[in-house]
Amino acid sequence: MSVKAVFVGMPGSGKSTVGRNVARQLGTEFRDSDALIEETTGRTIPQIFEDGGESGFRDIEAAVIQEALDGYDGVLSLGGGAVLTESTRAALKGHPVFLIDVAPEELLRRVTKSRTVRPLLVDDPELRLRELREQREHLYREVARHTVSSDETPVAGVVAAVLEVLA
């Protein structure tokens, strides 16, 4: 028994949206590390960042992901920065990890439009997205077995591309 698909990628790339739809199509359970973090701590992500900073958040995130993967055979979407933690990258080895790849301009459009508060992007989303991409791109590529492009593809198209790989 092991996870059917894991989604990684930049904040706002569509991991939660695509993951939820892939799970629905497969008739399987869906887990999202950000939602699990809020459920298990009873706090919002911005509150966790305020209380313990980014490193406090990463510790909770890594523990939640380890637990979420244990004995799980559904679909899991990760937070945008989950791959920064080495133990998480190690736990992903051997699993079908999908990177959702989105061009910078489209990513900026999506995060500005979405209502989710992302503490790392609040000041200057365009600059922060550029910096985060530079820091993380190689880590996303390291853990991903497959890459699906989502630039101009509607959600249904990205979901279909994932399902084709899994078929």
Ligand SMILES: Nc1ncnc2c1ncn2[C@@H]1O[C@H](COP(=O)(O)OP(=O)(O)OP(=O)(O)O)[C@@H](O)[C@H]1O
């Ligand atoms: N293929 C797509 N085309 C257009 N809009 C999309 C697409 N995929 C996702 N979106 C939109 O982009 C926004 C961000 O999506 P989502 O919250 O799923 O991203 P995420 O990768 O889970 O972000 P985070 O890393 O913060 O968890 C949402 O408003 C969603 O509706």
Ligand SMILES: O=C(O)C1=C[C@@H](O)[C@@H](O)[C@H](O)C1
């Ligand atoms: O890219 C990131 O580091 C983050 C993305 C979100 O999914 C949340 O996990 C949180 O806002 C941090």
Ligand SMILES: [Mg+2]
């Ligand atoms: Mg998400």
